[in-house]
Amino acid sequence: MNLSPLFTPQSVAVIGVSASNDRHPANVIFFKNLLRYPVKTYAVNVKGGAIDGEQVFPSVSAIPDSIDLAVIAVRAEYVPAVLEECIRADVKSAIVISGGFSEVGQDDLQAGLVSIASGAAFPFVGPNCLGIYSPGVVDTFFLPTERMVQPEAGDVAVVSQSGGILVDLLVKFAREGVGISSAISIGNKAYIRELQLLEFLDDDPRTGVIVFYVEGFARNEGRAFVQRAAKCRKPVIVLKAGKTSEGSAAVSSHTASLAGDYRVFASVLAQYGLIEARNELELVSFCEALSCYPDTVIKGRVGIISGSGGHGAMAVDACVGGGLSVPRFTEAVQQSLRNSLSESIRTIASVANPVDLTGSAVENDFIAAVEAFCEIADIDSILLLMLPYLPGISADLGARLSKVYRRHGKPLIAYVPHVEKYRMLIEGFELNRVPVASSIESAVHMTSVLRRCRLC
Amino acid sequence: MLTKEMMDMLHRGRKNGWLMEPEAKGLFASAALPVPRFAWALDLQESLQSAAAIGYPLVAKVVSPEVIHKSEVGGVAVGIADDRQLRQFYEKVSGLPGFTGLLLEEMAAGIELIVGAKIDYQFGLIILLGIGGTSVEIYGDVAIRMAPLTPSDVHSMLHELKGGQLLSGYRGSAAVNKEKLARVLVDFAELVQDMVPYIESIDLNPLLCSGEGCVIADARIMLGDVFLKTGEADSVFTG
Missing domain, CATH: 3.30.1490.20 (ATP-grasp fold, A domain)
Structure with missing residues (x-):
């Protein structure tokens, strides 16, 4: 089954547009693609006619063009007939936005869709979903663009069982500068499910990191998923919701009681080398770090640079709490590090790791310290706690430090408070593919995920 | 493959919903797992x-x-x-x-461990190893893996247990024979793989381990719903 037409369609038919309701999901989807995406977009309603001067075709077969993707937003009971017509008209794929299937107990109606599609190996996403948003390519979310917060194009693909969580994640990705290749809401995942999307995204050249928000797998479904993910060349991150529900079966054995649903889930992910994000905060940090450093695997020996002793101490606590180590430098290393610093801080800086350059440090001290860290064999990653309010540094420092990373290849992770005032400093890092965290804790998450990514 | 004798034992358990200890031990004995x-x-x-x-x-x-x-x-x-x-x-x-x-x-002696199997809804057969025997639910010190198990899975399970040090000899007590423990786990997982369509869960609790080896001191096999109701294998795992 070829899923490409879902992700990179040249032509889209939006079926179920309304002549009377501008806010109808189909109308929102039709106009946003017509006006803002490089796809040929056609409106379909059985009554035909026109909306806002755009022709409405009475059926998908009446469109004088071959259609890669049909977006179906008609009432649930009409969906089977529409799906059949799409197959007859040689449409290549579909997204069923409409609700009213298994989520409200209409299992037979949903099973009917699956039987129609599987007979023709016709890929469809949904029902009861938002579909696919791919920056600059296509957007089937029925949310008006002016209401959405859209991350830039990038290489993170997100597959979500919940449309709401997905849209919310996009807000967070945008805020943290994580770019996406595509966001896929799979709704009731009647036919196209996590496994097929994993296979597609593993081969998708636009995707470098694959994220799944999972509420639950069907019976025995998780097995094939983790086995396939273990073979994936790209990092696979999973955020599991419903961690506290422990299954409803009467618990008659110790094993059944100890091996609760979530405990099994977390253990199996780790066994197969998938990365579990325990919450949204971790998820966003993991995505940013892995997107910048997809091929880096570290042991987790961290060197820390800051302009404040307190920041260094907090970072050490977070590192050790997260299973990372912060090795103390040898006397020889400390001496050479000290010699590389400007005279004004040479006697007051702490250089044992964490390194505190003090509030009197100037820009070149940060450069010198990061240069020196790149040569220290005892550490395999650098945590840089930037205090942009220090008088001796400028907004250029982000871009300058990123160059140091590019020369040496030892992963550098920065913390900069995320406020508008420091935007240029942050972009200096991020546009040069160095991840920037908005808290010390997130910076440590970014570091630790580089250690956990076993197969990349 | 389950022998006809093993299948007969499982069928006999349907009357009660589970295999009582002597029945379960009989089954494990016939699969050459260590029972007293x-x-x-x-x-x-x-x-x-x-x-x-x-x-x-x-x-x-x-x-x-x-x-x-x-x-x-x-x-x-x-x-x-x-x-x-x-x-x-x-x-x-x-x-x-x-x-x-x-x-x-x-009589048997050794450190009390629990080894278990469960048919997980999402992942199918999983194997559990834990410390504690009767008090296992208090400590909750267990490691879980999806079957099949490789010897390196078993090694990482032992490493994962917080109380794993107890098995390596602690304050003068003798170390557990880890090779034999690993063998029991791998053999158990292999046997249970064939029982998947018929069972819900299995406890070997305690499994008593010492420097000599391990012995299943108590065992219980809970049968699966489909098998209980129909006497047939659960088709999710056979089809």
Whole structure:
């Protein structure tokens, strides 16, 4: 089954547009693609006619063009007939936005869709979903663009069982500068499910990191998923919701009681080398770090640079709490590090790791310290706690430090408070593919995920 | 592959929904997993005869389809030294609901572990290894893996247990034979793989491990819903 037409369609038919309701999901989807995406977009309603001067075709077969993707937003009971017509008209794929299937107990109606599609190996996403948003390519979310917060194009693909969580994640990705290749809401995942999307995204050249928000797998479904993910060349991150529900079966054995649903889930992910994000905060940090450093695997020996002793101490606590180590430098290393610093801080800086350059440090001290860290064999990653309010540094420092990373290849992770005032400093890092965290804790998450990514 | 004898044992368990200890041990014995020498005696006379064959001191346990947790009803006696103590124990437990005789077996010693199997809804067969035997639910110190298990999975499970140090010899106590423990886990997982369409979960609890090796001191096999209702394999795992 070829899923490409879902992700990179040249032509889209939006079926179920309304002549009377501008806010109808189909109308929102039709106009946003017509006006803002490089796809040929056609409106379909059985009554035909026109909306806002755009022709409405009475059926998908009446469109004088071959259609890669049909977006179906008609009432649930009409969906089977529409799906059949799409197959007859040689449409290549579909997204069923409409609700009213298994989520409200209409299992037979949903099973009917699956039987129609599987007979023709016709890929469809949904029902009861938002579909696919791919920056600059296509957007089937029925949310008006002016209401959405859209991350830039990038290489993170997100597959979500919940449309709401997905849209919310996009807000967070945008805020943290994580770019996406595509966001896929799979709704009731009647036919196209996590496994097929994993296979597609593993081969998708636009995707470098694959994220799944999972509420639950069907019976025995998780097995094939983790086995396939273990073979994936790209990092696979999973955020599991419903961690506290422990299954409803009467618990008659110790094993059944100890091996609760979530405990099994977390253990199996780790066994197969998938990365579990325990919450949204971790998820966003993991995505940013892995997107910048997809091929880096570290042991987790961290060197820390800051302009404040307190920041260094907090970072050490977070590192050790997260299973990372912060090795103390040898006397020889400390001496050479000290010699590389400007005279004004040479006697007051702490250089044992964490390194505190003090509030009197100037820009070149940060450069010198990061240069020196790149040569220290005892550490395999650098945590840089930037205090942009220090008088001796400028907004250029982000871009300058990123160059140091590019020369040496030892992963550098920065913390900069995320406020508008420091935007240029942050972009200096991020546009040069160095991840920037908005808290010390997130910076440590970014570091630790580089250690956990076993197969990349 | 399950032998016909094993399938017959599973079918017999359908009456109660689970395989009682002597039935489960019989099944594991036929798969060459380590169980102590044991006998299932239906009355006092048989009990005394079996005890003589096994030799005192020994362990006696009540057998009853209505008693899942034997020690909670005083249904386990460790270190029975002679006929008199065995008679006393018999009289005490023979009034328990569903009484179906005594299980008599040789004494075993070692660190108490739990090994378990469960058919997880999302992932199918998973194997559990934990520390603690009867108190396992208090500590919750367990490692879980999806089957099949490789020897390196077993190694990483041992490493994951917080109390793993206990198995390496702690404060003068002898270390557990980890190679034999790993063998038991891998063999158990292999056997259970064939039982997946028929079971819900299995406890080997405790599995007693020492420097000599491991022995399944108690075992219970809970059967799966589909098999219980229909007598057929669950088609999710066979089709």
